[in-house]
Amino acid sequence: MAANKEDVKLLAMVESPFVGRVDIALNLKGIQYKYEVENLKNKSELLLKSNPVYKKVPVLVHNEKSISESLVILEYIDETWTQNPILPSDPYKRALARFWSKFIDDKVIDAARKALYSHDEKEREKGAEEIDEALHLLENELKDKFFGGEEIGIVDITAVIIAYWLPIIQEAFGEKLFTSDKFPKLYNWSQDFNNHPIVKEHLPPRETLMIYYKGHYERHIASK
Amino acid sequence: MAANKEDVKLLAMVESPFVGRVDIALNLKGIQYKYEVENLKNKSELLLKSNPVYKKVPVLVHNEKSISESLVILEYIDETWTQNPILPSDPYKRALARFWSKFIDDKVIDAARKALYSHDEKEREKGAEEIDEALHLLENELKDKFFGGEEIGIVDITAVIIAYWLPIIQEAFGEKLFTSDKFPKLYNWSQDFNNHPIVKEHLPPRETLMIYYKGHYERHIASK
Numbered sequence: 001m002a003a004n005k006e007d008v009k010l011l012a013m014v015e016s017p018f019v020g021r022v023d024i025a026l027n028l029k030g031i032q033y034k035y036e037v038e039n040l041k042n043k044s045e046l047l048l049k050s051n052p053v054y055k056k057v058p059v060l061v062h063n064e065k066s067i068s069e070s071l072v073i074l075e076y077i078d079e080t081w082t083q084n085p086i087l088p089s090d091p092y093k094r095a096l097a098r099f100w101s102k103f104i105d106d107k108v109i110d111a112a113r114k115a116l117y118s119h120d121e122k123e124r125e126k127g128a129e130e131i132d133e134a135l136h137l138l139e140n141e142l143k144d145k146f147f148g149g150e151e152i153g154i155v156d157i158t159a160v161i162i163a164y165w166l167p168i169i170q171e172a173f174g175e176k177l178f179t180s181d182k183f184p185k186l187y188n189w190s191q192d193f194n195n196h197p198i199v200k201e202h203l204p205p206r207e208t209l210m211i212y213y214k215g216h217y218e219r220h221i222a223s224k
Numbered sequence: 225m226a227a228n229k230e231d232v233k234l235l236a237m238v239e240s241p242f243v244g245r246v247d248i249a250l251n252l253k254g255i256q257y258k259y260e261v262e263n264l265k266n267k268s269e270l271l272l273k274s275n276p277v278y279k280k281v282p283v284l285v286h287n288e289k290s291i292s293e294s295l296v297i298l299e300y301i302d303e304t305w306t307q308n309p310i311l312p313s314d315p316y317k318r319a320l321a322r323f324w325s326k327f328i329d330d331k332v333i334d335a336a337r338k339a340l341y342s343h344d345e346k347e348r349e350k351g352a353e354e355i356d357e358a359l360h361l362l363e364n365e366l367k368d369k370f371f372g373g374e375e376i377g378i379v380d381i382t383a384v385i386i387a388y389w390l391p392i393i394q395e396a397f398g399e400k401l402f403t404s405d406k407f408p409k410l411y412n413w414s415q416d417f418n419n420h421p422i423v424k425e426h427l428p429p430r431e432t433l434m435i436y437y438k439g440h441y442e443r444h445i446a447s448k
Binding site: 053062065067068069071072073075076079080091092094095096098099102103137 | 277286289291292293295296297299300303304315316318319320322323326327361
């Protein structure tokens, strides 16, 4: 890991896939940073001051300048530390990478929330159809080992929520949204991604997430 | 307007504020392009082929490569034609510009839709409160003539929906969400923005939008 004299802090919560994105990107870049766990029931002064709009993690604090919103942070990281680029250099390829990253945030996550957390059965069914369609689009988009080509790029990092979180969350909720038989290419990609040495080292323990999302299931679904 | 030999097309719909963003950015850059109006009830082959995921305008087609999603297109335009930059050069300032552009898309537009289009009175009230809060955050963020400083930047362009569209839409719906007494700085900014010579020349006629959004009001609200 490269040494850096700069002050870099990541305001974090282990269970958040959005924090996971930033964590992976910083480690792919070889940046040293402090991982500061926030208690969302008792948010730190630093969190409230550095993300007054959303008051959410992740926040990257770099030499006292704070940046919020995981996709915005990923672009900042790539522009600030230019080694191991996560965005392509060609403007058109950059546009495509941004398009698919945004697609994951706008479509996959929204559909997954609906499919898993809605109390209305019809809404849950609709969410399941939408995530199916969205994952098929991603399945068709995957041309190489990674969305970024031979190396991990911003779309792969954004999609950690599909590669690592979704299989655990769907198990906690007793659903099957993302399976190897329906999405064989995406499944192979998820294995390659999760087993990438740097990614693997920085993913939170499966058991930690399972307990957390089973708690979600109990509170949001089972008890209603 | 600078000459360019390249083939640039904007698949468009006059009434769309998202198209308006791209139109303004291309003109601020002095790019020559064809403005191709789509009929959304009978979409062109080119639209279906170039934006298969959303099948929506705007789409920028540059030398047969197509880019969708207005914020993604704005970044592409800035990286492809570097004159009159719309994003700052400093990575931190770029991050802030991306944060506020995304904020407008995620918060202001979502709240405005709820405040204007929801059939549930409580939802409409909630939307009105949310847009009030979001516009106050933008009011506080406005430090110079424009969000971009002395020149128009990506946040200003993204916010054309507030500067030009919102006053017309709220009038069509008989609502008062954005007013000069509640948001004096933002109101002054909107006047400066709308009257910028290049912006002014490329905004759609007020009357065209009024007819279109009164139609929305009749179909979505008045007839229910």
